[in-house]
Amino acid sequence: MSFQIQTHEFAELMEKAEIDYMIDRMNAIKERPGNPMGIEIVKFGGAIAFYSKEMPWPQFNTVKGISFNDLHVLDDILEFYKSKGSRLQFEIIPTKAKKELMKALFERAFYQSDFHATLYGHPAEKSISGGSxxxxxxxxxxxxxxxxxxxxxxxxxxxxxxxxxxxxxxxxxxxxxxxxxxxxxxxxxxxxxxxxxxxxxxxxxxxxxxxxxxxxxxxxxxxxxxxxxxxxxxNLVISQAAYASTSFRNMERAGLRLGYTRGTWIRG
The missing domain is CATH 3.40.630.30 (Gcn5-related N-acetyltransferase (GNAT))
Structure with missing residues (x-):
């Protein structure tokens, strides 16, 4: 697999892949008869808010894709989750982590709690591990x-x-x-x-x-x-893992390389 020169456009392409699979996954669950998990997906500007009533875990109640350009809808996003009685987290990639957005989140009692790595590779024919x-x-x-x-x-x-x-x-x-x-x-x-x-x-x-x-x-x-x-x-393989975790190292061994680490912001 070859390396990629990092650009804003490439970072947002990697983010798009993650958002695409999350939208399709949540929509598939939502389409179950009666929407038993209480799934909602709402677009606020360029941000996508994911919510599940019956799955209160962070990965199902998260905002992806938010940038400085979405400051005008930040309070609308918070009100949406407040109306549901749900906690939320924001996932912000480095190219969208402008100081104005960070400051606005801090002023609303959010803080960065974690980093999460996104890795990438250009797929090519290769041998598959054998043995047992x-x-x-x-x-x-x-x-x-x-x-x-x-x-x-x-x-x-x-x-x-x-x-x-x-x-x-x-x-x-x-x-x-x-x-x-x-x-x-x-x-x-x-x-x-x-x-x-x-x-x-x-x-x-x-x-x-x-x-x-x-x-x-x-x-x-x-x-x-x-x-x-x-x-x-x-054209591209994308995956996520905790930085330097066992999963991260396994992905590197298979030829994937670090694209970026995104920040996770939660309310204290």
Whole structure:
């Protein structure tokens, strides 16, 4: 994979990939009969506000794409979440982190709580890890297997398995989405998900069961999805991870490189 000269336009292209998959994911959940998760997606200027009544976690109640140009709608955004009784976070990429926006958030009792890394690569044909680790695309009737590994791999209780299954079942066979399973000696060990749109491939989620970590499962899942991006004529692969985390290092080993770190702003 080759390096990219960093520009404002390239940063916003990477951000677009993340926003695109989040919009499609949330819309798919919203389209479940009766919208049981209480999903709303509202555009304020250039910012996109994501909200879920039944999933109060930050990743489902977040504002992406905001910039200095959206200062005039900042209070409208805050009022939207206040009317829902929901906490929120802002995710701001470096090219949009102007001092006026930072100051306005600070004046409204927000502070930067974290950095999160976005990595990129230009997909190219390459060999896939072999040995005892194999990766294949999951079928729709394997959603319960996916949900179980999702829960156990991320430390969630299996009591929430049915909710994870329901919120991901709607993505199986939906245009752009692909689910993969990683196996060690034919035993299910990990899962990975990707979304493809407009020549951009987003590696949206991955996890490995604790007992199979450090065996190359994540590397194989990353490589398989990069190969899938190449097979689908994508121009760019984008993914996110905590900076310098195990996931970050696995992505670097697979050829992805740091694009930027974005700030997460929450209210104290």
């Amino acid at each position: 680790v194999t990766v294949r695309e999951l079928e729709a009737d394997e959603i319960n297997l996916y949900a179980e590994i999702h829960c156990l791999g991320t430390g969630l209780s299996l009591s929430g398995k049915s909710h994870v299954a329901d919120n991901n079942r709607v993505l199986f066979n939906r245009e752009g989405w692909k689910f993969f399973g990683g196996f060690v000696d034919d035993t299910p060990a990990g899962v990975g998900v990707m979304y493809i749109k407009d020549g951009l491939a987003s590696l949206t989620f991955a996890t490995t069961l604790q007992e199979f970590r450090n065996k190359g499962v994540q590397k194989a899942l990353i490589e398989r999805r990069i190969w899938e991006a190449c097979r689908n004529n994508c």
